[in-house]
Amino acid sequence: MISLDVTSLVKTIVAVLLAGAVLLVWWQRNQLIPLLTPHERAVRWLSLVGTRLLPFLIIYVILDQEPRSDVAFFYERAVPALEGKMVYRDFLSFHAPLFTYLTVLPLLIWNNARSIILLMAIMEFIILNATFQYARRRAKYDTGKALLRYVLYYLLPIPFIAIVLSSEEDIWFWGFGLLSLGLLAGGLKAETRAFAYRAGLLWGLSMIVIKFMLIVLIIPLFFLIRQRLWFVLGLLTIGLPTILILYGLMGDKFLMPIQHSSYPMAPNFASVLRPVLNSLFGTTTLTSLNWLGLLGTIGGGSWVAWRARHIGYERAFVPFFCFLFTLFMLLLPSSPGYYIFVQLAALTFFILDDQPDHWLRMAFLNVLLTVQPIIMIVYANNAQYTNLSMLSNPVFLADYVIQVIEVILLVWLTRLSYNRLMALQ
Incomplete structure (x- = not known):
């Protein structure tokens, strides 16, 4: 195993190199956009391969490094969940009740902590592609501008470290935000009861999929959404049955993430x-x-x-x-x-x-x-x-x-x- 000091040095060097690449791409954007735009799909896939999958191969396959940070934490929780044990009651978790069971999915194919990193990289790729499409359709970005920012995101050091080294799920918050904006894609108006109720359902679902921490966003959204009562009804439609089911299965142990x-x-x-x-x-x-x-x-x-x-x-x-x-x-x-x-x-x-x-x-x-x-x-x-x-x-x-x-x-x-x-x- 590489010592912690060497690992830290390598992480710092990689961060500096990636930051330098961001600045280089930005300063050369006028020359790069015409080259990137005709190969839009290839650029997006190469961004995933070059900044996520290739480093994964080098670190975890060629160098045979053991996953650390939150990757190990997630895997330690996913194994008992794979065995049919119950979150909070049978094992510790600081995430929402469904999160651990989602991290089980890659273990069905490859029962190794490394598979969770791949899950997070795939989810990031899906969310970033949705962001790219939203930027083109709703923000009226031309393909070149959207593609440039797509590449810049993949070059930033923090997402690289968050996915490849730590397997963080926090970009899922933004993914739910995009889904809420997607409710308006079919002509539904944000001022309607239908949107408010569906938004409530969606954000209620986010609370049981990722982290209860999302309450810091959901409460303020009450004041942003026009049909506030229907938004609350949507939240309750998801929230009340979830609380009753969790309480029935494990008593007040479902409050573990809040008590953390x-x-x-x-x-x-x-x-x-x-x-x-x-x-x-x-x-x-x-x-x-x-x-x-x-x-x-x-x-x-x-x-x-x-x-x-x-x-x-x-x-x-x-x-x-x-x-x-x-x-x-x-x-x-x-x-x-x-x-x-x-x-x-x-x-x-x-x-x-x-x-x-x-x-x-x-x-x-x-x-x-x-x-x-x-x-x-x-x-x-x-x-x-x-x-x-x-x-x-x-x-x-x-x-x-x-x-x-x-x-x-x-x-x-x-x-x-x-x-x-x-x-x-």
């Missing part, structure tokens, strides 16, 4: 303010800070959704989605940097402008979000900076400075998404 207490993560407001305001943070538990972060996200998101209610769901959803989840990253003390994966496809296609500084900042942020966890975990031993004197340690100082820069860039993305939304009024 996470570790403090970075970057967020709490991680950068803690050494400055330690008198406040030192007397407040992480659980309390997380609840405050959730309430702040839901409250702030609901206020913005209420302000944007006249824009309409179809036009407002994408910038609102990006605003909400960047706000979530900033306010929740247990939010890790890789959560940007939730909205990164939407940011790449719909929020970032054709300005070079946007792509420079995004590439830089991706590198920082790759490097900072390495410094924090490997070299700083997950230190929480409770006072400024700790920053006399060069490693701690480097970690903290990177966190501050990351938070500044996340604030920029939050403001950029908010401005996109408000500009639609």
